[in-house]
Each structure stands twice: as C-alpha cells, then as structure tokens.
Amino acid sequence: MDKQTEIFACNFVNRTIMDFVKNEKAAEIPKKHPIELDEKRGVFVTLKKNKELRGCVGFCGTRRKIIENLRDAAIESCRDSRFLPICTDELPYIDFEVSILTEPRLIKSESSAELLKKIIPKKDGLIIECNGNGGLFLPQVWIELPEKEEFLRHLCLKTGLKTDAWKNGARIYKFNAEIIEGTLK
DSSP states (O other), rough: OOOOHHHHHHHHHHHHHHHHHHHSSOOOOOSSSOGGGGOOEEEEEEETTTTTTEEEEESSSSBBBBHHHHHHHHHHTTOTTTOOOOOOGGGGGEEEEEEEEOOEEEESSSSSSHHHHOOOTTOOOOEETTTTTEEEEGGGGTTOSSHHHHHHHHHHHHHOOOHHHHHGTTTEEOOOEEEEEEEEE
C-alpha cells in the first residue's frame, strides 16, 4: 500500500472513531477513496490508551472490502466487549493501529516440530481452528509472547482450547499484516 493510501486509511479510521464516540453515528464511506481500499482483505483496528490495550476488533477473510472493514472494525473496537465503551474524555489519550491482513494460508505439517519450523516470529499472525472454536493473534502479539510454543499455547487459551490443542489436530493458518499507526486528532 502506498503512503497516500495509508494516510487516507489512517484519516478515515480517525474520523470514524471520532464520529462514533462523539455522535454515535457511523462514518459514511467516501465515494472517492484510493482504489486499493476496494481490495477484499481482513482488517483489525487496535486501540490503546496510554500504551495499554483498550480495544481490538477486526475481520479476517476476504469477503468484504478493506474500506468497509476499516469503518466497521474502528466502530467495533470502540465498544470491544472486554472493556467499557470508549468515551469522549478518553479520546485525547487514544492511539490506534490498523492491521491489513493477507489471506490466511493453512500451514501443512506432519508434526508439531515441522509446524514450529514454518512459523516466523514477529512476521506471522496465526489463526487456530479446532472443534468449532477459532481464534487469532496478530503478528504484533510476538512482542509479548516471543517464543513459538508460548505463542501457540496462549492462542489456544484465548480460543478456549487446551494449551496443547495446537499439537493435536487443530488447523493452524498464518498470515501477514501491513500495519499503520495513528493518533486520534
């Protein structure tokens, strides 16, 4: 994505969050926007207040356009169910990160050792699917969980699975993310 498109996306997410928190209305998708934002890709929006997680919601997969996912992820991250909704008093302290995902690819492996070899820390985000449950960690999570097995154990926990489910029949996908950082203004 070129710099101009990144700036547009960042400004759009900024405006969407501000409009939603201040006026409880969803921003309209601009008719004129960079064509790259019409690509169908997954998007996550992460909100941090004073560097602490305040919300993170997104959409994986390629059914919807980036521009639509940007708007909806920005709104949903403001009311992430793990936290109280973002209020106007907090806006000056909120920074955000937009992650635009590549299409997830199944990691084919015959063993857990082979699986571990195919995972690249700090680059790959991971998705786990097992027994009808699914969960995702963005590549940024490697900062907090730098060891591959630890990363996978925590992903299993987040998903409601046993910590060793990644070794026993779970499907693991990997993806990369283009990350754009912004500050509300």
